[in-house]
Amino acid sequence: MASKPVLLEVRNVSKRFPGVKALSRVSLSLYPGEVLAVMGENGAGKSTLMKILAGVQQPDEGEILLDGKPVELASCRAATELGVVLIHQELNLADNLDVGANIFLGREPRTFGFIDKAKIRAESSELLKRVELDVPPQTIVNTLAIGHQQMVEIAKALSVNARVLIMDEPTSSLSAHETEALFRVVKDLRAKGVSIVYISHRLGEVKELADRVVVLRDGQNAGELQREQIDHDTMVRMMVGRDLSQLVTRSSHPLGDVVLEARKLVTPTWPQYALNFSLRAGEIVGMAGLVGAGRTELLRVLFGVERPRSGGIFIGGKSCEMSNPLDAIHAGIALVPEDRKQQGLILEMAVRENLGLASLWKNRIASMFLNKAVEKKDALNAIDKLRVKTPTAEQAVQFLSGGNQQKVVLGKWLALNPKVLLLDEPTRGVDVGAKQEIYQLMEQLAADGMAILFVSSDMEEVLRMSDRALVMHEGFISGELKRNELNEEAVMKLATGAA
Amino acid sequence: MKKILGISSLLVAVVVLTSLHSPSFLSAYNIQNTARWTSLFGMISIGAAFVIITGGIDLSIGSVVGLVGCLLPWLLEKSWSVPAALGAVIAISALIGLSHGMLITKMKLQPFVVTLCGMLIYRGFARWITNDETQGFAGHFPTLQQLAKGNMPVPGLGSGVPTPFVIMCGLAVIASIFLNNTVYGRYLLALGRNEEAARYSGINTDRMTILAYVICAVMSGIGGIFFALYLDSIQPSAHGNFYEVYAIAAAVLGGCSLRGGEGSIAGVVIGAALMRVLYNAINVVGIPTQLEFAIIGVVILGGVISDELIRRMAARRKTEKKISEPAVLQAARPMEAASSEKHLV
Numbered sequence: 001m002a003s004k005p006v007l008l009e010v011r012n013v014s015k016r017f018p019g020v021k022a023l024s025r026v027s028l029s030l031y032p033g034e035v036l037a038v039m040g041e042n043g044a045g046k047s048t049l050m051k052i053l054a055g056v057q058q059p060d061e062g063e064i065l066l067d068g069k070p071v072e073l074a075s076c077r078a079a080t081e082l083g084v085v086l087i088h089q090e091l092n093l094a095d096n097l098d099v100g101a102n103i104f105l106g107r108e109p110r111t112f113g114f115i116d117k118a119k120i121r122a123e124s125s126e127l128l129k130r131v132e133l134d135v136p137p138q139t140i141v142n143t144l145a146i147g148h149q150q151m152v153e154i155a156k157a158l159s160v161n162a163r164v165l166i167m168d169e170p171t172s173s174l175s176a177h178e179t180e181a182l183f184r185v186v187k188d189l190r191a192k193g194v195s196i197v198y199i200s201h202r203l204g205e206v207k208e209l210a211d212r213v214v215v216l217r218d219g220q221n222a223g224e225l226q227r228e229q230i231d232h233d234t235m236v237r238m239m240v241g242r243d244l245s246q247l248v249t250r251s252s253h254p255l256g257d258v259v260l261e262a263r264k265l266v267t268p269t270w271p272q273y274a275l276n277f278s279l280r281a282g283e284i285v286g287m288a289g290l291v292g293a294g295r296t297e298l299l300r301v302l303f304g305v306e307r308p309r310s311g312g313i314f315i316g317g318k319s320c321e322m323s324n325p326l327d328a329i330h331a332g333i334a335l336v337p338e339d340r341k342q343q344g345l346i347l348e349m350a351v352r353e354n355l356g357l358a359s360l361w362k363n364r365i366a367s368m369f370l371n372k373a374v375e376k377k378d379a380l381n382a383i384d385k386l387r388v389k390t391p392t393a394e395q396a397v398q399f400l401s402g403g404n405q406q407k408v409v410l411g412k413w414l415a416l417n418p419k420v421l422l423l424d425e426p427t428r429g430v431d432v433g434a435k436q437e438i439y440q441l442m443e444q445l446a447a448d449g450m451a452i453l454f455v456s457s458d459m460e461e462v463l464r465m466s467d468r469a470l471v472m473h474e475g476f477i478s479g480e481l482k483r484n485e486l487n488e489e490a491v492m493k494l495a496t497g498a499a
Numbered sequence: 500m501k502k503i504l505g506i507s508s509l510l511v512a513v514v515v516l517t518s519l520h521s522p523s524f525l526s527a528y529n530i531q532n533t534a535r536w537t538s539l540f541g542m543i544s545i546g547a548a549f550v551i552i553t554g555g556i557d558l559s560i561g562s563v564v565g566l567v568g569c570l571l572p573w574l575l576e577k578s579w580s581v582p583a584a585l586g587a588v589i590a591i592s593a594l595i596g597l598s599h600g601m602l603i604t605k606m607k608l609q610p611f612v613v614t615l616c617g618m619l620i621y622r623g624f625a626r627w628i629t630n631d632e633t634q635g636f637a638g639h640f641p642t643l644q645q646l647a648k649g650n651m652p653v654p655g656l657g658s659g660v661p662t663p664f665v666i667m668c669g670l671a672v673i674a675s676i677f678l679n680n681t682v683y684g685r686y687l688l689a690l691g692r693n694e695e696a697a698r699y700s701g702i703n704t705d706r707m708t709i710l711a712y713v714i715c716a717v718m719s720g721i722g723g724i725f726f727a728l729y730l731d732s733i734q735p736s737a738h739g740n741f742y743e744v745y746a747i748a749a750a751v752l753g754g755c756s757l758r759g760g761e762g763s764i765a766g767v768v769i770g771a772a773l774m775r776v777l778y779n780a781i782n783v784v785g786i787p788t789q790l791e792f793a794i795i796g797v798v799i800l801g802g803v804i805s806d807e808l809i810r811r812m813a814a815r816r817k818t819e820k821k822i823s824e825p826a827v828l829q830a831a832r833p834m835e836a837a838s839s840e841k842h843l844v
Contacts, residue, residue, distance in 0.1 A: 305699070325698060325700075326703055329701040335699065342696065345696055346692045346697065346760075347693065348692050349692060357697075358700045360686075368682055370681060370682055370684075370685060372680075
């Protein structure tokens with residue numbers, strides 16, 4: 001590998017933000033036709049480094065060389081012209097326009113000032129073939145699945161003859177099937193000489209795809225692994241900087257009575273199936289399945305965000321009508337939603353205000369006045385107990401890292417001491433360290449008698465944390481696995497409907 | 500707090516500059532007059548602030564002022580008792596707010612559209628029931644009119660403080676406590692920032708939004724009563740025209756963000772005062788009154804721009820202060836770099 005000329009080199013790049021040194025003398029090199037995985041916990045500096053490469057941000061120090069010559073990536077456009085293209089985690093498509101228009105957005109071929117639609121169609125078709133996307137270029141983007149939209153982004157990058165493709169957590173919202181398709185395209189691009197910088201939290205993917213791994217920690221190089229050196233434990237150790245020997249172990253404790261029971265529950269998304277299951281005090285139940293299997297929709301019904309078509313939800317044996325989240329909260333249910341920033345938090349508000357939002361009414365004075373002293377005290381307690389890393393309780397939540405934001409959402413609900421805790425992808429976008437803390441918390445809450453139902457697309461998480469797992473497949477519960485029956489193969493069989 | 504500081508200094512600057520130019524600006528009569536108008540516009544501005552805090556807008560404020568202004572003398576003329584007539588116009592205002600809120604939350608219509616239609620409907624209705632004839636109290640209700648025209652004696656303050664000013668201050672204090680010290684105020688601020696997250700936190704967002712529109716309409720109704728009592732000669736086609744613009748401008752000047760979730764009642768009242776002082780200054784200084792709108796527009800724009808610039812400057816200063824801190828760490832860096840280079844070889 002070292003014999004090949006370096007395509008892109010980052011030399012001693014540093015970048016400061018208010019109060020944080022995001023990158024400190026980071027170096028890496030990228031060879032033609034390789035997949036380089038960049039790994040690190042949240043806040044390790046991966047995103048900043050990628051933004052610098054894509055010209056979104058400029059480094060304070062250091063230099064970037066392309067083909068051995070120093071280049072200035074002053075803007076996204078400048079980077080694109082040099083063949084360096086970033087595909088954002090949240091896709092940047094004008095989803096009201098069609099596929100062809102998106103691929104050529106800003107660079108529309110023109111004849112006499114008018115857009116040459118025939119040319120767009122012809123060239124888009126070519127590009128779509130390369131990314132294995134079998135849709136006509138006239139398809140409106142928002143009618144495509146997320147995985148397909150991602151392929152449109154890649155086609156767009158190919159249309160500018162990208163030599164370096166930077167992919168920021170490309171699989172975070174893809175189903176297993178879509179992920180496979182993405183891998184095929186990535187491997188095909190590599191074979192054609194395109195270099196790919198691949199950012200991911202998922203160790204399994206990195207193992208499958210990467211030729212080399214560069215690990216960042218606290219904004220600095222933490223190490224590098226060649227293809228044959230890549231293994232799970234080494235990567236984790238490099239990312240965290242310590243051995244994760246003190247992994248959370250699930251202890252078995254006696255289960256209590258049935259707390260939540262769904263009887264013949266029919267969700268609006270999958271009206272053809274009735275769901276039956278129950279949850280006992282002190283039990284952690286994992287809910288596995290592919291993206292789109294109806295798990296989030298089920299949680300939404302349990303929490304009163306959507307009404308069931310029919311069937312009943314029983315809390316402690318009593319039938320509960322949930323027409324909005326407030327009813328669910330009164331019944332003792334809490335939900336940590338999938339989309340933390342949109343549904344879990346009010347980003348501009350202080351940590352204190354977010355922590356208190358659900359329990360304000362409980363502590364009110366004279367039926368309407370805020371109890372500011374109690375609010376403050378509770379917030380400080382929660383910050384301390386959950387080890388939320390924040391300078392003060394008055395910091396706006398948007399400035400916290402993903403893991404700390406998630407702890408704030410959890411803290412908001414724990415203030416109400418719910419009987420049932422519903423968690424939707426509790427550790428998505430959460431770094432390895434905070435993940436452990438969240439697992440620890442789940443374990444402790446269950447030991448104290450809370451019933452926990454968590455939805456997760458992370459197989460390791462399901463295997464590790466569940467007393468029992470429910471697996472969903474296309475809207476129905478395809479199976480239930482007890483702890484001693486839990487293994488990856490069994491879950492996948494049920495999740496894909498093969499069982 | 501900082502936001503109020505900005506607009507307060509702007510208010511003081513305009514007052515100082517104008518009084519330097521013409522000392523009569525600070526005469527007791529002129530101050531009293533400006534305070535009276537400020538209080539009338541303050542009432543409707545406080546109402547507008549609540550709707551703006553939820554991220555909405557109410558364009559019907561002026562028409563509600565017009566409708567109430569027509570209905571009150573019209574009902575009194577039909578020999579309704581004073582309490583009944585006042586109760587009726589407040590109830591109608593509340594009903595208007597309720598229907599705005601219901602249409603916006605339950606029918607999911609846009610606030611702009613709903614209240615724009617409201618603006619047209621209430622204006623038309625006011626003109627229709629009065630047959631477009633000028634309404635007034637014809638000197639039959641002097642005591643009632645004292646509510647808006649009278650002054651409250653305050654020791655040491657010559658002819659006293661305008662009664663509506665005292666009432667507006669009372670309403671502002673209540674509104675401020677409601678916004679900052681009650682659970683509902685917090686809910687309004689939260690849903691203005693992120694309605695979905697507020698709903699997921701167990702807040703009945705529909706009910707809170709409806710409440711904001713009811714508060715706005717009722718404050719417009721109360722303001723409408725005072726405008727009518729004070730002006731006495733009410734033209735159904737023109738009374739209250741453009742008042743929603745003044746109210747929204749005062750709220751924005753006072754620190755409400757049209758994106759929602761932000762606002763202070765004190766700021767809004769000072770914003771209303773600034774508008775009136777400007778209007779008054781234009782007259783006193785002798786600037787052609789035709790330029791009134793233009794000048795107010797320029798000042799609001801200037802205020803908003805300087806506010807934004809000050810905020811950016813403060814943010815930058817904060818950044819620079821924090822950057823100088825990690826300088827100590829720099830000494831340790833060459834070693835780390837060396838170790839990382841080893842990995843790369």
